Amino acid sequence: MTSEKLADYPPVPSWMVLSLSVYVAAWYLQIGTRWSILGAVRFEFILASLLIVATVFRWLGGAARGQSNQPLVAWTWILVVILGLHTIFSVDPDRSWFIFSERVLKLIFIAVFIATFVKSPRHLRWILGALLFAWLKLGQEGLMGHITGGLMWQNQGIMRLHGSTGMIAHPNSFSGWALGTLPFVIYLYPVVRSRGLRALLILQALLSIHVLIFTGSRTGYVGVVALMLIIVWHSPKRVRTFTAIAMVAVVAFFAIPKSYLERAASIVTLEEAEGNSSGARIQILKDAWVILQENPLGVGVAGFPKARFERFGRLQDTHNLYLEVATNIGIHGLIVFGMFVFSMLRSLRRTRLHAAELLGRINGSKRLKAAKLRAGDLTLIMATARAVEAFILIRLTLGLFGMDLYEIYWWLALGFAISLRSILFNAQRIEEYSPSFEKL
Template sequence: MIFGFYTYLFFTMSWFLHLSDRYPVLGSMRIDMVLILVLILAIFFGKKDVRLVKEIKSSKTHKTIILLLGYIIVTLPLVKWPGSVIHTGLENLLKAIVFYYFTIYFITDNRKFKLFIIIFVGCQTVRVVEPVYLHLTQGYWGSFASMGTGGWDLMDRLSGAPHDVVNPNGLAFIILTIIPFYYYLSQTSSIYRLVSIIVIPLSIYALMLTASRSGILGLCVIFLSVLYKSNNKLIIIILIFIGGLISLNFMNANQIDRYESIFSSNTKNAGTSEGRIEGIKKDFLVALRKPFFGHGLGTSREANANFGGEDKPSHNLYTEVAQELGFVGLFIFIALIKSIIFNFRKSMLIVENLSIKNEYLKSIGLSLQTWFYMNILFSFASYGLSSYEWYLFAGMSIALNNILIDMPEYNGQAI
């Protein structure tokens, strides 16, 4: 299915770089939807490895995703707004879940996995570098936030570039996506090391400009994960300390105040920080109005507008899922997260404890684990049930396992 694989790479570039927005001719063709259709047809009519299909179907992750989709469809008549589910909810979820199916069926060997990582990380890097370049050359910010009471005291915040419609927290998530990959891949070659020396400091600088509190907490998770797995803990601590001192010199007073509001109530930004906590409580109460099956996929904003007093989706993944799918759906989604964790741990056990000595795959495994754990924390301040990352995580966790098991060094050894 080599045609499908390269088409998937192009779809990845088109999706994340928003080529249809950058090039109107591609937009008029609805290129992303065309590519999705082509890839679906490639899965159905392409030649498949029978053993690979069997491995996929036996995976707990695959079974849980099927259960999640089945649950959404079966409970459709029981939710508050089934019409909204049909018109918007299902479409948005299907656009995200295709990353799962495309990954498990098209990324089937080490070379393909490596190429996909290069394209994926490269696209996310462009999404970070572009707004930083515009900021440095044109004074671009893209967003702002209010501070204090009254909402008149404003601070600028860096968001995605004009063709990349992501808010500051969304840009922070992209930054936190690429940092683990660059750190761990820097240990595999001198080229990666050189690029990482440039990209990681630039990414941290961009993160400061976003003034994202969840972003800085996510960065702490990455640092702690790197520190925990490192054999050179003292060096890592020293580098983090030096990096922190340098970062403070680049931040203005408003940015420092915003980060201080994470743990201090005596700041101008403390009100917005407390508002997030109160918002989670309100979102939970909204979820309790339909505790079993929820208001319907994609209706978090609608539910909050009608019952929570704010026309906004829940800014917490777990209350978002509870609002939309009920607590039964939340249980299924947590089971999906648990199955992905199991897959990543299994991959690392294969690499570390058996006879497979592939530093690249080990680095990718560590990168994915770190990114995944960061995302679990980040999701306490961000919605994402219908976002691509969870389903890409699921697909990559299965693909990595299958690639490792297929390597000659594995020999079916027990873990």
């Protein structure tokens, strides 16, 4: 008897989950721009359309129903409605509509697809595998671009590594992507039994660390510190974990090239080898604060650059997630975005704690032999929930120095939050268990 039959997970045709896995990998790798024939036939559009049709049929048939996660879904809808309204009432309607259609409506389907099709631990493994495949490819391209020099060029006084696709072309974006992969490596590694998969996770960690160092992104360096603090906080043995991290940091200090150490030090000293990016960022923050005071209801989706140019004659965007949200969709939008993120984190935490409770009952019982088959599934759910939690916290940290309201990260995390809740909701429906899921 398999754990999936035991727990009575909702049946989802494998071709749907496989299509979703291919779609996620294709989106990250932007294969339409890599292979002209796939771009010409609009491969991603066709695949997305197929998934949309499958989603509609599953919802109409009631097969996609389960734990509703109502607060999170409600805040998601409120956020999308606010973004839509601020697309209509924008200082730059054309730009707002482009961003809303391309970076909100399209990306939210990532969350919808994951929440609809990933209903069992087996399918969760599939989507995680697709992400790992895409991430390994991007990391490998970064390494080869460094070796050949094709993705290395001077910027702000040092040689900086750039990404191979438009989404991660800028060093800061490439660094942020690499940092976001590490929570999944760190928290999934202990629950993976296959030596081959463990080797791939280690390889991904090394590739991501390489990117973090040689992008020369100060934002990324701050994010690394945040990740270390998150790891220590989540660890049951915090002193030992902190000591281990400190030892690794000392070794890294002597291994990292001097120019990148100086780049990291400029976070504090504000002394740069070339240019004055720190001064420019400070000026942006001052301008954003003025525009926010003058437009507390927001200037519209992606409307800040135009509003800033009309007000000050300067073009750059906010370079700060929180000011991006506030200036684009107003103070009320910032509150809603905060509740949206808080609801995700709360849902993930409750999922993790409930999975730990079920796992504890399995480990402490001699009667429930069949339920012990689910122990591996529960540890996977816990590890993934913790990884997504850390992923969100890292994005919030990076948001202090960059703007990514209209990026895939929030929707990817949303999809996982809803999916994990649903998987656990179905996992605990074994007859021997009857803990109140709704009370947690």
